Amino acid sequence: MSLTALIPLLLVQQAPAKTVDWDAEFGVEEEVRDPVTGELPVDPYDQSNTNAGAEPISGDRMAEQFGGQEGIRIIVNRMVDLSIEDPRIAAIFEGHDHVRLRRTLFEQFCYLLAAGCDYTGRDMESSHAGLGIRKPDMNALVENLQRAMRERGVPFGAQNRFLAKLAPMSRSVVTRK
Numbered sequence: 001m002s003l004t005a006l007i008p009l010l011l012v013q014q015a016p017a018k019t020v021d022w023d024a025e026f027g028v029e030e031e032v033r034d035p036v037t038g039e040l041p042v043d044p045y046d047q048s049n050t051n052a053g054a055e056p057i058s059g060d061r062m063a064e065q066f067g068g069q070e071g072i073r074i075i076v077n078r079m080v081d082l083s084i085e086d087p088r089i090a091a092i093f094e095g096h097d098h099v100r101l102r103r104t105l106f107e108q109f110c111y112l113l114a115a116g117c118d119y120t121g122r123d124m125e126s127s128h129a130g131l132g133i134r135k136p137d138m139n140a141l142v143e144n145l146q147r148a149m150r151e152r153g154v155p156f157g158a159q160n161r162f163l164a165k166l167a168p169m170s171r172s173v174v175t176r177k
C-alpha cells in the first residue's frame, strides 16, 4: 500500500475517541451531599411528628433510663453500625444515606422516648417502600437494637417497653413474605 493511501487510515486510528457523557445520555443525576449536614437530598414530603409512627411514651422516666439524648444517640449509632455490618441485613442498607438514617432514627427514638426532640423524617411506609424487608430482617434489626440497649445498661423492662412501641410499625416496614 502506498504511503498516501495509508495517511487517511492513520488519521482515523489516531482520532481521539469521542467521549460520551453516559450519565447525561441515561438521565442520571449526580447527587450532591449538603455541605453542612453531609446528607443527600430527598424528594419533598410533609414534615410532622405523626410520621414517627407512634405517640411518645408519657413521663420522663424512659428518657432517663436511656441516658437522655446522649444515650439515645449512642444506642442508635451502635444499632446502625451493627446492622450495616450484619451479614443477614447489610445488603438492604447498601447505597442508602447512612448520615440521614442516623439523624432521623435518633430523632424518632428521642421523640418516642419523650427525650425532647421532634421527628423530621418520612413516615415508616414511604421510608421502607421498595426495600423488600421480610420478617427475619426485622428480627435481625431488633436483635441489634436489643444488643445496643443492653450494652448501654438500659433496664430490661425499659427495653421491652420501647420495643412494644416499635412493634406495630413492622406492619408498615415488612413488605415481603
Ligand code: HEM
Binding pocket: 089, 092, 093, 096, 097, 100, 101, 104, 105, 108, 120, 121, 122, 123, 127, 128, 131, 133, 137, 138, 139, 141, 166, 167, 169, 170, 173
Ligand atoms: C420498627 C422498625 C423500624 C423503624 C422504627 C425504622 C425507622 C427508620 C427511619 C426513621 C428511617 C429514615 C426515614 C427518612 O429517611 O426520612 C428509616 C429508613 C430506612 N430503614 Fe428503617 N426502620 C425500621 C425497620 C427497618 C428494617 C427491619 C430495615 C432493614 C433490615 C430497615 C432499613 C432501612 C433503610 C435501608 C432505610 C433507608 C431508606 C432510604 O434511604 O430511603 N428499617 N427507617
